[in-house]
Amino acid sequence: MxxxxxxxxxxxxxxxxxxxxxxxxxxxxxxxxxxxxxxxxxxxxxxxxxxxxxxxxxxxxxxxxxxxxxxxxxxWEVASLAPHGAELRESALPFLEDLYEATHQNVQLAVLDGVEVVYVERISGRHAIRIQSRVGGRLPVHATGVGLVLLAHAPSEVQERVLAGPLKRYSPRTIVSPAQLRRVLADVRREGFAVSEGQIELDAISVAAPVYGENDTVVAAISIVVPVEGTDPRTLVPAVRAAARGISRVLGAPRALRAAEGMRRETD
The missing domain is CATH 1.10.10.10 (Winged helix-like DNA-binding domain superfamily/Winged helix DNA-binding domain)
Structure with missing residues:
Protein backbone atom coordinates (compact mmCIF):
# COMPACT_ATOMS: atom_id res chain seq x y z
CA MET A 1 0.00 0.00 0.00
CA TRP A 76 -8.61 -6.60 -19.84
CA GLU A 77 -9.58 -5.38 -23.30
CA VAL A 78 -7.13 -2.50 -23.02
CA ALA A 79 -4.39 -4.75 -21.63
CA SER A 80 -4.73 -7.10 -24.60
CA LEU A 81 -3.44 -4.30 -26.83
CA ALA A 82 -0.05 -4.32 -25.10
CA PRO A 83 2.89 -5.45 -27.28
CA HIS A 84 3.24 -8.66 -25.28
CA GLY A 85 -0.49 -9.28 -25.19
CA ALA A 86 -2.83 -11.19 -27.47
CA GLU A 87 -0.45 -11.76 -30.41
CA LEU A 88 2.23 -13.36 -28.28
CA ARG A 89 -0.28 -15.48 -26.36
CA GLU A 90 -2.01 -16.67 -29.53
CA SER A 91 1.30 -17.62 -31.12
CA ALA A 92 2.46 -19.46 -28.02
CA LEU A 93 -0.72 -21.23 -26.95
CA PRO A 94 -0.54 -24.30 -29.25
CA PHE A 95 3.03 -25.00 -28.12
CA LEU A 96 2.14 -24.42 -24.47
CA GLU A 97 -0.72 -26.88 -24.79
CA ASP A 98 1.60 -29.50 -26.30
CA LEU A 99 4.08 -28.92 -23.48
CA TYR A 100 1.32 -29.22 -20.91
CA GLU A 101 0.30 -32.63 -22.28
CA ALA A 102 3.78 -33.93 -21.44
CA THR A 103 3.28 -33.62 -17.68
CA HIS A 104 -0.15 -32.08 -16.91
CA GLN A 105 1.70 -29.76 -14.56
CA ASN A 106 2.22 -25.97 -14.85
CA VAL A 107 3.22 -24.38 -18.16
CA GLN A 108 3.87 -20.65 -18.26
CA LEU A 109 4.64 -17.78 -20.63
CA ALA A 110 6.21 -14.63 -19.20
CA VAL A 111 7.74 -11.33 -20.30
CA LEU A 112 10.13 -8.91 -18.63
CA ASP A 113 8.83 -5.65 -17.18
CA GLY A 114 11.51 -3.65 -15.40
CA VAL A 115 13.10 -6.02 -12.89
CA GLU A 116 10.09 -8.33 -12.63
CA VAL A 117 8.49 -10.96 -14.79
CA VAL A 118 4.83 -10.68 -15.77
CA TYR A 119 2.98 -13.88 -16.56
CA VAL A 120 0.84 -13.51 -19.68
CA GLU A 121 -0.35 -17.11 -19.93
CA ARG A 122 -0.47 -20.18 -17.72
CA ILE A 123 -1.91 -23.68 -18.17
CA SER A 124 -2.29 -25.80 -15.06
CA GLY A 125 -3.78 -29.23 -14.41
CA ARG A 126 -6.10 -30.12 -11.56
CA HIS A 127 -3.41 -32.14 -9.84
CA ALA A 128 -0.52 -29.83 -10.69
CA ILE A 129 1.76 -28.62 -7.93
CA ARG A 130 0.56 -25.33 -6.41
CA ILE A 131 2.68 -22.31 -7.31
CA GLN A 132 2.41 -18.55 -6.77
CA SER A 133 2.31 -17.38 -10.38
CA ARG A 134 -0.92 -16.31 -12.08
CA VAL A 135 -1.86 -14.64 -15.35
CA GLY A 136 -1.17 -10.94 -14.91
CA GLY A 137 0.89 -11.59 -11.79
CA ARG A 138 4.47 -10.56 -11.14
CA LEU A 139 7.43 -12.34 -9.58
CA PRO A 140 11.12 -11.41 -9.22
CA VAL A 141 13.56 -12.21 -12.01
CA HIS A 142 16.26 -13.67 -9.77
CA ALA A 143 14.07 -16.37 -8.18
CA THR A 144 12.12 -17.82 -11.13
CA GLY A 145 13.08 -19.94 -14.12
CA VAL A 146 11.52 -17.57 -16.66
CA GLY A 147 13.08 -14.68 -14.78
CA LEU A 148 16.57 -16.09 -15.02
CA VAL A 149 16.14 -16.60 -18.77
CA LEU A 150 14.80 -13.09 -19.33
CA LEU A 151 17.44 -11.47 -17.13
CA ALA A 152 20.25 -13.41 -18.82
CA HIS A 153 19.24 -11.84 -22.15
CA ALA A 154 18.24 -8.41 -20.81
CA PRO A 155 20.25 -5.24 -21.48
CA SER A 156 23.32 -4.91 -19.29
CA GLU A 157 21.87 -1.95 -17.40
CA VAL A 158 18.88 -4.06 -16.32
CA GLN A 159 21.18 -6.88 -15.22
CA GLU A 160 23.35 -4.52 -13.20
CA ARG A 161 20.31 -2.97 -11.57
CA VAL A 162 19.18 -6.40 -10.35
CA LEU A 163 22.69 -7.46 -9.35
CA ALA A 164 23.03 -4.29 -7.29
CA GLY A 165 20.30 -5.77 -5.11
CA PRO A 166 18.98 -6.33 -2.69
CA LEU A 167 17.98 -9.84 -3.80
CA LYS A 168 14.98 -10.91 -1.76
CA ARG A 169 15.08 -14.36 -0.19
CA TYR A 170 11.92 -16.45 -0.64
CA SER A 171 13.29 -19.80 0.52
CA PRO A 172 16.61 -21.24 1.73
CA ARG A 173 17.44 -21.98 -1.92
CA THR A 174 16.80 -18.50 -3.31
CA ILE A 175 19.82 -16.94 -5.02
CA VAL A 176 20.72 -13.88 -2.94
CA SER A 177 24.40 -13.58 -3.85
CA PRO A 178 25.12 -11.21 -6.78
CA ALA A 179 28.25 -13.24 -7.66
CA GLN A 180 26.28 -16.48 -7.78
CA LEU A 181 23.51 -14.86 -9.82
CA ARG A 182 26.05 -13.53 -12.31
CA ARG A 183 27.45 -17.07 -12.76
CA VAL A 184 23.97 -18.52 -13.20
CA LEU A 185 23.11 -15.94 -15.87
CA ALA A 186 26.29 -16.81 -17.77
CA ASP A 187 25.32 -20.49 -17.63
CA VAL A 188 21.83 -19.69 -18.96
CA ARG A 189 23.24 -17.79 -21.93
CA ARG A 190 25.70 -20.59 -22.70
CA GLU A 191 23.32 -23.53 -22.29
CA GLY A 192 20.15 -21.95 -23.67
CA PHE A 193 17.89 -22.81 -20.72
CA ALA A 194 17.49 -22.26 -16.97
CA VAL A 195 16.67 -24.59 -14.11
CA SER A 196 15.34 -22.97 -10.93
CA GLU A 197 14.91 -25.40 -8.06
CA GLY A 198 13.07 -24.50 -4.87
CA GLN A 199 13.78 -20.80 -5.10
CA ILE A 200 10.24 -19.74 -4.20
CA GLU A 201 8.45 -23.01 -3.37
CA LEU A 202 10.86 -25.60 -2.01
CA ASP A 203 8.90 -28.47 -3.55
CA ALA A 204 8.84 -27.02 -7.09
CA ILE A 205 11.38 -26.96 -9.89
CA SER A 206 11.16 -24.88 -13.07
CA VAL A 207 12.76 -25.49 -16.46
CA ALA A 208 12.66 -22.44 -18.74
CA ALA A 209 13.83 -21.41 -22.21
CA PRO A 210 13.91 -18.15 -24.19
CA VAL A 211 11.49 -17.12 -26.94
CA TYR A 212 12.96 -14.94 -29.70
CA GLY A 213 11.19 -12.32 -31.80
CA GLU A 214 11.63 -11.10 -35.35
CA ASN A 215 14.84 -9.24 -34.50
CA ASP A 216 16.35 -12.29 -32.81
CA THR A 217 16.01 -10.63 -29.44
CA VAL A 218 14.46 -12.46 -26.51
CA VAL A 219 10.86 -11.25 -26.13
CA ALA A 220 9.52 -13.84 -23.69
CA ALA A 221 10.31 -17.03 -21.83
CA ILE A 222 8.36 -20.24 -21.28
CA SER A 223 8.68 -22.72 -18.45
CA ILE A 224 7.30 -25.90 -17.06
CA VAL A 225 7.03 -26.20 -13.27
CA VAL A 226 6.89 -29.65 -11.72
CA PRO A 227 7.41 -31.23 -8.29
CA VAL A 228 11.02 -31.60 -7.19
CA GLU A 229 10.44 -35.09 -5.88
CA GLY A 230 10.95 -37.73 -8.52
CA THR A 231 11.88 -35.27 -11.27
CA ASP A 232 15.09 -35.09 -13.27
CA PRO A 233 14.86 -31.58 -14.76
CA ARG A 234 17.26 -32.44 -17.57
CA THR A 235 14.65 -34.77 -19.05
CA LEU A 236 12.33 -31.78 -19.55
CA VAL A 237 14.87 -29.53 -21.25
CA PRO A 238 14.44 -30.86 -24.83
CA ALA A 239 10.65 -30.44 -24.75
CA VAL A 240 10.82 -26.93 -23.27
CA ARG A 241 13.45 -25.78 -25.76
CA ALA A 242 11.54 -27.30 -28.67
CA ALA A 243 8.38 -25.46 -27.64
CA ALA A 244 10.32 -22.19 -27.29
CA ARG A 245 11.82 -22.66 -30.77
CA GLY A 246 8.37 -23.32 -32.19
CA ILE A 247 6.99 -20.10 -30.75
CA SER A 248 10.07 -18.21 -31.96
CA ARG A 249 9.50 -19.58 -35.46
CA VAL A 250 5.88 -18.40 -35.48
CA LEU A 251 7.04 -14.97 -34.32
CA GLY A 252 9.45 -14.83 -37.26
CA ALA A 253 12.74 -15.12 -35.39
CA PRO A 254 15.48 -15.59 -38.05
CA ARG A 255 17.46 -18.04 -35.88
CA ALA A 256 14.40 -20.27 -35.47
CA LEU A 257 13.56 -20.10 -39.15
CA ARG A 258 17.14 -21.04 -40.08
CA ALA A 259 17.06 -23.96 -37.67
CA ALA A 260 13.79 -25.21 -39.13
CA GLU A 261 15.15 -24.91 -42.68
CA GLY A 262 18.27 -26.83 -41.67
CA MET A 263 16.18 -29.65 -40.21
CA ARG A 264 14.12 -29.87 -43.37
CA ARG A 265 17.25 -30.16 -45.51
CA GLU A 266 18.59 -32.94 -43.31
CA THR A 267 15.39 -34.93 -43.74
CA ASP A 268 15.17 -34.41 -47.52
Missing part, protein backbone atom coordinates in the same frame (compact mmCIF):
# COMPACT_ATOMS: atom_id res chain seq x y z
CA UNK A 2 2.96 2.32 0.54
CA UNK A 3 3.55 2.85 -3.17
CA UNK A 4 -0.12 3.74 -3.64
CA UNK A 5 0.20 6.42 -0.97
CA UNK A 6 3.39 7.74 -2.53
CA UNK A 7 1.75 7.93 -5.96
CA UNK A 8 -1.29 9.71 -4.58
CA UNK A 9 0.81 12.26 -2.71
CA UNK A 10 3.37 12.85 -5.46
CA UNK A 11 0.78 13.08 -8.24
CA UNK A 12 -2.45 14.78 -7.11
CA UNK A 13 -3.76 14.85 -10.68
CA UNK A 14 -6.88 12.96 -11.70
CA UNK A 15 -4.73 10.42 -13.51
CA UNK A 16 -2.66 9.83 -10.39
CA UNK A 17 -5.80 9.37 -8.30
CA UNK A 18 -7.30 6.91 -10.78
CA UNK A 19 -4.08 4.90 -10.92
CA UNK A 20 -3.99 4.90 -7.14
CA UNK A 21 -7.49 3.42 -7.02
CA UNK A 22 -6.68 0.72 -9.57
CA UNK A 23 -3.42 -0.05 -7.78
CA UNK A 24 -5.30 -0.62 -4.53
CA UNK A 25 -6.52 -4.00 -5.78
CA UNK A 26 -4.32 -7.05 -5.33
CA UNK A 27 -4.41 -10.82 -5.60
CA UNK A 28 -5.18 -11.00 -1.90
CA UNK A 29 -7.82 -8.25 -2.09
CA UNK A 30 -9.55 -8.49 -5.50
CA UNK A 31 -12.79 -7.00 -4.11
CA UNK A 32 -12.80 -3.75 -2.13
CA UNK A 33 -15.51 -1.54 -0.66
CA UNK A 34 -15.58 2.22 -1.17
CA UNK A 35 -14.17 2.84 2.29
CA UNK A 36 -11.38 0.32 1.70
CA UNK A 37 -10.55 1.93 -1.64
CA UNK A 38 -10.53 5.34 -0.01
CA UNK A 39 -8.15 4.18 2.70
CA UNK A 40 -5.80 2.13 0.47
CA UNK A 41 -5.58 4.88 -2.20
CA UNK A 42 -5.30 7.60 0.48
CA UNK A 43 -8.17 9.60 -1.04
CA UNK A 44 -11.15 11.38 0.55
CA UNK A 45 -14.28 9.24 0.52
CA UNK A 46 -16.15 11.79 -1.61
CA UNK A 47 -13.40 11.77 -4.24
CA UNK A 48 -13.28 7.98 -4.17
CA UNK A 49 -17.05 7.76 -4.66
CA UNK A 50 -16.97 10.09 -7.67
CA UNK A 51 -14.02 8.38 -9.38
CA UNK A 52 -15.33 4.87 -8.70
CA UNK A 53 -18.72 5.82 -10.16
CA UNK A 54 -17.05 7.07 -13.35
CA UNK A 55 -14.77 4.04 -13.59
CA UNK A 56 -17.74 1.72 -13.13
CA UNK A 57 -19.73 3.51 -15.85
CA UNK A 58 -16.75 3.06 -18.20
CA UNK A 59 -16.35 -0.62 -17.35
CA UNK A 60 -12.95 -0.26 -15.71
CA UNK A 61 -14.53 -1.39 -12.42
CA UNK A 62 -17.47 -3.70 -11.77
CA UNK A 63 -19.86 -3.84 -8.83
CA UNK A 64 -19.66 -7.11 -6.92
CA UNK A 65 -22.87 -8.80 -5.65
CA UNK A 66 -21.58 -8.17 -2.13
CA UNK A 67 -21.53 -4.43 -2.79
CA UNK A 68 -17.79 -4.15 -3.28
CA UNK A 69 -15.87 -3.35 -6.46
CA UNK A 70 -13.50 -5.39 -8.62
CA UNK A 71 -11.46 -4.77 -11.78
CA UNK A 72 -13.71 -4.69 -14.85
CA UNK A 73 -13.41 -6.45 -18.18
CA UNK A 74 -12.74 -3.19 -20.03
CA UNK A 75 -9.27 -3.11 -18.50
Missing amino acids: SWVRHTAQASPSVVGRVLGLLGAFSTQRPVLTLSELSRRADLPLSTTHRLVRELTERGALERDPSGGYRIGLWL
Whole structure:
Protein backbone atom coordinates (compact mmCIF):
# COMPACT_ATOMS: atom_id res chain seq x y z
CA MET A 1 0.00 0.00 0.00
CA SER A 2 2.96 2.32 0.54
CA TRP A 3 3.55 2.85 -3.17
CA VAL A 4 -0.12 3.74 -3.64
CA ARG A 5 0.20 6.42 -0.97
CA HIS A 6 3.39 7.74 -2.53
CA THR A 7 1.75 7.93 -5.96
CA ALA A 8 -1.29 9.71 -4.58
CA GLN A 9 0.81 12.26 -2.71
CA ALA A 10 3.37 12.85 -5.46
CA SER A 11 0.78 13.08 -8.24
CA PRO A 12 -2.45 14.78 -7.11
CA SER A 13 -3.76 14.85 -10.68
CA VAL A 14 -6.88 12.96 -11.70
CA VAL A 15 -4.73 10.42 -13.51
CA GLY A 16 -2.66 9.83 -10.39
CA ARG A 17 -5.80 9.37 -8.30
CA VAL A 18 -7.30 6.91 -10.78
CA LEU A 19 -4.08 4.90 -10.92
CA GLY A 20 -3.99 4.90 -7.14
CA LEU A 21 -7.49 3.42 -7.02
CA LEU A 22 -6.68 0.72 -9.57
CA GLY A 23 -3.42 -0.05 -7.78
CA ALA A 24 -5.30 -0.62 -4.53
CA PHE A 25 -6.52 -4.00 -5.78
CA SER A 26 -4.32 -7.05 -5.33
CA THR A 27 -4.41 -10.82 -5.60
CA GLN A 28 -5.18 -11.00 -1.90
CA ARG A 29 -7.82 -8.25 -2.09
CA PRO A 30 -9.55 -8.49 -5.50
CA VAL A 31 -12.79 -7.00 -4.11
CA LEU A 32 -12.80 -3.75 -2.13
CA THR A 33 -15.51 -1.54 -0.66
CA LEU A 34 -15.58 2.22 -1.17
CA SER A 35 -14.17 2.84 2.29
CA GLU A 36 -11.38 0.32 1.70
CA LEU A 37 -10.55 1.93 -1.64
CA SER A 38 -10.53 5.34 -0.01
CA ARG A 39 -8.15 4.18 2.70
CA ARG A 40 -5.80 2.13 0.47
CA ALA A 41 -5.58 4.88 -2.20
CA ASP A 42 -5.30 7.60 0.48
CA LEU A 43 -8.17 9.60 -1.04
CA PRO A 44 -11.15 11.38 0.55
CA LEU A 45 -14.28 9.24 0.52
CA SER A 46 -16.15 11.79 -1.61
CA THR A 47 -13.40 11.77 -4.24
CA THR A 48 -13.28 7.98 -4.17
CA HIS A 49 -17.05 7.76 -4.66
CA ARG A 50 -16.97 10.09 -7.67
CA LEU A 51 -14.02 8.38 -9.38
CA VAL A 52 -15.33 4.87 -8.70
CA ARG A 53 -18.72 5.82 -10.16
CA GLU A 54 -17.05 7.07 -13.35
CA LEU A 55 -14.77 4.04 -13.59
CA THR A 56 -17.74 1.72 -13.13
CA GLU A 57 -19.73 3.51 -15.85
CA ARG A 58 -16.75 3.06 -18.20
CA GLY A 59 -16.35 -0.62 -17.35
CA ALA A 60 -12.95 -0.26 -15.71
CA LEU A 61 -14.53 -1.39 -12.42
CA GLU A 62 -17.47 -3.70 -11.77
CA ARG A 63 -19.86 -3.84 -8.83
CA ASP A 64 -19.66 -7.11 -6.92
CA PRO A 65 -22.87 -8.80 -5.65
CA SER A 66 -21.58 -8.17 -2.13
CA GLY A 67 -21.53 -4.43 -2.79
CA GLY A 68 -17.79 -4.15 -3.28
CA TYR A 69 -15.87 -3.35 -6.46
CA ARG A 70 -13.50 -5.39 -8.62
CA ILE A 71 -11.46 -4.77 -11.78
CA GLY A 72 -13.71 -4.69 -14.85
CA LEU A 73 -13.41 -6.45 -18.18
CA TRP A 74 -12.74 -3.19 -20.03
CA LEU A 75 -9.27 -3.11 -18.50
CA TRP A 76 -8.61 -6.60 -19.84
CA GLU A 77 -9.58 -5.38 -23.30
CA VAL A 78 -7.13 -2.50 -23.02
CA ALA A 79 -4.39 -4.75 -21.63
CA SER A 80 -4.73 -7.10 -24.60
CA LEU A 81 -3.44 -4.30 -26.83
CA ALA A 82 -0.05 -4.32 -25.10
CA PRO A 83 2.89 -5.45 -27.28
CA HIS A 84 3.24 -8.66 -25.28
CA GLY A 85 -0.49 -9.28 -25.19
CA ALA A 86 -2.83 -11.19 -27.47
CA GLU A 87 -0.45 -11.76 -30.41
CA LEU A 88 2.23 -13.36 -28.28
CA ARG A 89 -0.28 -15.48 -26.36
CA GLU A 90 -2.01 -16.67 -29.53
CA SER A 91 1.30 -17.62 -31.12
CA ALA A 92 2.46 -19.46 -28.02
CA LEU A 93 -0.72 -21.23 -26.95
CA PRO A 94 -0.54 -24.30 -29.25
CA PHE A 95 3.03 -25.00 -28.12
CA LEU A 96 2.14 -24.42 -24.47
CA GLU A 97 -0.72 -26.88 -24.79
CA ASP A 98 1.60 -29.50 -26.30
CA LEU A 99 4.08 -28.92 -23.48
CA TYR A 100 1.32 -29.22 -20.91
CA GLU A 101 0.30 -32.63 -22.28
CA ALA A 102 3.78 -33.93 -21.44
CA THR A 103 3.28 -33.62 -17.68
CA HIS A 104 -0.15 -32.08 -16.91
CA GLN A 105 1.70 -29.76 -14.56
CA ASN A 106 2.22 -25.97 -14.85
CA VAL A 107 3.22 -24.38 -18.16
CA GLN A 108 3.87 -20.65 -18.26
CA LEU A 109 4.64 -17.78 -20.63
CA ALA A 110 6.21 -14.63 -19.20
CA VAL A 111 7.74 -11.33 -20.30
CA LEU A 112 10.13 -8.91 -18.63
CA ASP A 113 8.83 -5.65 -17.18
CA GLY A 114 11.51 -3.65 -15.40
CA VAL A 115 13.10 -6.02 -12.89
CA GLU A 116 10.09 -8.33 -12.63
CA VAL A 117 8.49 -10.96 -14.79
CA VAL A 118 4.83 -10.68 -15.77
CA TYR A 119 2.98 -13.88 -16.56
CA VAL A 120 0.84 -13.51 -19.68
CA GLU A 121 -0.35 -17.11 -19.93
CA ARG A 122 -0.47 -20.18 -17.72
CA ILE A 123 -1.91 -23.68 -18.17
CA SER A 124 -2.29 -25.80 -15.06
CA GLY A 125 -3.78 -29.23 -14.41
CA ARG A 126 -6.10 -30.12 -11.56
CA HIS A 127 -3.41 -32.14 -9.84
CA ALA A 128 -0.52 -29.83 -10.69
CA ILE A 129 1.76 -28.62 -7.93
CA ARG A 130 0.56 -25.33 -6.41
CA ILE A 131 2.68 -22.31 -7.31
CA GLN A 132 2.41 -18.55 -6.77
CA SER A 133 2.31 -17.38 -10.38
CA ARG A 134 -0.92 -16.31 -12.08
CA VAL A 135 -1.86 -14.64 -15.35
CA GLY A 136 -1.17 -10.94 -14.91
CA GLY A 137 0.89 -11.59 -11.79
CA ARG A 138 4.47 -10.56 -11.14
CA LEU A 139 7.43 -12.34 -9.58
CA PRO A 140 11.12 -11.41 -9.22
CA VAL A 141 13.56 -12.21 -12.01
CA HIS A 142 16.26 -13.67 -9.77
CA ALA A 143 14.07 -16.37 -8.18
CA THR A 144 12.12 -17.82 -11.13
CA GLY A 145 13.08 -19.94 -14.12
CA VAL A 146 11.52 -17.57 -16.66
CA GLY A 147 13.08 -14.68 -14.78
CA LEU A 148 16.57 -16.09 -15.02
CA VAL A 149 16.14 -16.60 -18.77
CA LEU A 150 14.80 -13.09 -19.33
CA LEU A 151 17.44 -11.47 -17.13
CA ALA A 152 20.25 -13.41 -18.82
CA HIS A 153 19.24 -11.84 -22.15
CA ALA A 154 18.24 -8.41 -20.81
CA PRO A 155 20.25 -5.24 -21.48
CA SER A 156 23.32 -4.91 -19.29
CA GLU A 157 21.87 -1.95 -17.40
CA VAL A 158 18.88 -4.06 -16.32
CA GLN A 159 21.18 -6.88 -15.22
CA GLU A 160 23.35 -4.52 -13.20
CA ARG A 161 20.31 -2.97 -11.57
CA VAL A 162 19.18 -6.40 -10.35
CA LEU A 163 22.69 -7.46 -9.35
CA ALA A 164 23.03 -4.29 -7.29
CA GLY A 165 20.30 -5.77 -5.11
CA PRO A 166 18.98 -6.33 -2.69
CA LEU A 167 17.98 -9.84 -3.80
CA LYS A 168 14.98 -10.91 -1.76
CA ARG A 169 15.08 -14.36 -0.19
CA TYR A 170 11.92 -16.45 -0.64
CA SER A 171 13.29 -19.80 0.52
CA PRO A 172 16.61 -21.24 1.73
CA ARG A 173 17.44 -21.98 -1.92
CA THR A 174 16.80 -18.50 -3.31
CA ILE A 175 19.82 -16.94 -5.02
CA VAL A 176 20.72 -13.88 -2.94
CA SER A 177 24.40 -13.58 -3.85
CA PRO A 178 25.12 -11.21 -6.78
CA ALA A 179 28.25 -13.24 -7.66
CA GLN A 180 26.28 -16.48 -7.78
CA LEU A 181 23.51 -14.86 -9.82
CA ARG A 182 26.05 -13.53 -12.31
CA ARG A 183 27.45 -17.07 -12.76
CA VAL A 184 23.97 -18.52 -13.20
CA LEU A 185 23.11 -15.94 -15.87
CA ALA A 186 26.29 -16.81 -17.77
CA ASP A 187 25.32 -20.49 -17.63
CA VAL A 188 21.83 -19.69 -18.96
CA ARG A 189 23.24 -17.79 -21.93
CA ARG A 190 25.70 -20.59 -22.70
CA GLU A 191 23.32 -23.53 -22.29
CA GLY A 192 20.15 -21.95 -23.67
CA PHE A 193 17.89 -22.81 -20.72
CA ALA A 194 17.49 -22.26 -16.97
CA VAL A 195 16.67 -24.59 -14.11
CA SER A 196 15.34 -22.97 -10.93
CA GLU A 197 14.91 -25.40 -8.06
CA GLY A 198 13.07 -24.50 -4.87
CA GLN A 199 13.78 -20.80 -5.10
CA ILE A 200 10.24 -19.74 -4.20
CA GLU A 201 8.45 -23.01 -3.37
CA LEU A 202 10.86 -25.60 -2.01
CA ASP A 203 8.90 -28.47 -3.55
CA ALA A 204 8.84 -27.02 -7.09
CA ILE A 205 11.38 -26.96 -9.89
CA SER A 206 11.16 -24.88 -13.07
CA VAL A 207 12.76 -25.49 -16.46
CA ALA A 208 12.66 -22.44 -18.74
CA ALA A 209 13.83 -21.41 -22.21
CA PRO A 210 13.91 -18.15 -24.19
CA VAL A 211 11.49 -17.12 -26.94
CA TYR A 212 12.96 -14.94 -29.70
CA GLY A 213 11.19 -12.32 -31.80
CA GLU A 214 11.63 -11.10 -35.35
CA ASN A 215 14.84 -9.24 -34.50
CA ASP A 216 16.35 -12.29 -32.81
CA THR A 217 16.01 -10.63 -29.44
CA VAL A 218 14.46 -12.46 -26.51
CA VAL A 219 10.86 -11.25 -26.13
CA ALA A 220 9.52 -13.84 -23.69
CA ALA A 221 10.31 -17.03 -21.83
CA ILE A 222 8.36 -20.24 -21.28
CA SER A 223 8.68 -22.72 -18.45
CA ILE A 224 7.30 -25.90 -17.06
CA VAL A 225 7.03 -26.20 -13.27
CA VAL A 226 6.89 -29.65 -11.72
CA PRO A 227 7.41 -31.23 -8.29
CA VAL A 228 11.02 -31.60 -7.19
CA GLU A 229 10.44 -35.09 -5.88
CA GLY A 230 10.95 -37.73 -8.52
CA THR A 231 11.88 -35.27 -11.27
CA ASP A 232 15.09 -35.09 -13.27
CA PRO A 233 14.86 -31.58 -14.76
CA ARG A 234 17.26 -32.44 -17.57
CA THR A 235 14.65 -34.77 -19.05
CA LEU A 236 12.33 -31.78 -19.55
CA VAL A 237 14.87 -29.53 -21.25
CA PRO A 238 14.44 -30.86 -24.83
CA ALA A 239 10.65 -30.44 -24.75
CA VAL A 240 10.82 -26.93 -23.27
CA ARG A 241 13.45 -25.78 -25.76
CA ALA A 242 11.54 -27.30 -28.67
CA ALA A 243 8.38 -25.46 -27.64
CA ALA A 244 10.32 -22.19 -27.29
CA ARG A 245 11.82 -22.66 -30.77
CA GLY A 246 8.37 -23.32 -32.19
CA ILE A 247 6.99 -20.10 -30.75
CA SER A 248 10.07 -18.21 -31.96
CA ARG A 249 9.50 -19.58 -35.46
CA VAL A 250 5.88 -18.40 -35.48
CA LEU A 251 7.04 -14.97 -34.32
CA GLY A 252 9.45 -14.83 -37.26
CA ALA A 253 12.74 -15.12 -35.39
CA PRO A 254 15.48 -15.59 -38.05
CA ARG A 255 17.46 -18.04 -35.88
CA ALA A 256 14.40 -20.27 -35.47
CA LEU A 257 13.56 -20.10 -39.15
CA ARG A 258 17.14 -21.04 -40.08
CA ALA A 259 17.06 -23.96 -37.67
CA ALA A 260 13.79 -25.21 -39.13
CA GLU A 261 15.15 -24.91 -42.68
CA GLY A 262 18.27 -26.83 -41.67
CA MET A 263 16.18 -29.65 -40.21
CA ARG A 264 14.12 -29.87 -43.37
CA ARG A 265 17.25 -30.16 -45.51
CA GLU A 266 18.59 -32.94 -43.31
CA THR A 267 15.39 -34.93 -43.74
CA ASP A 268 15.17 -34.41 -47.52
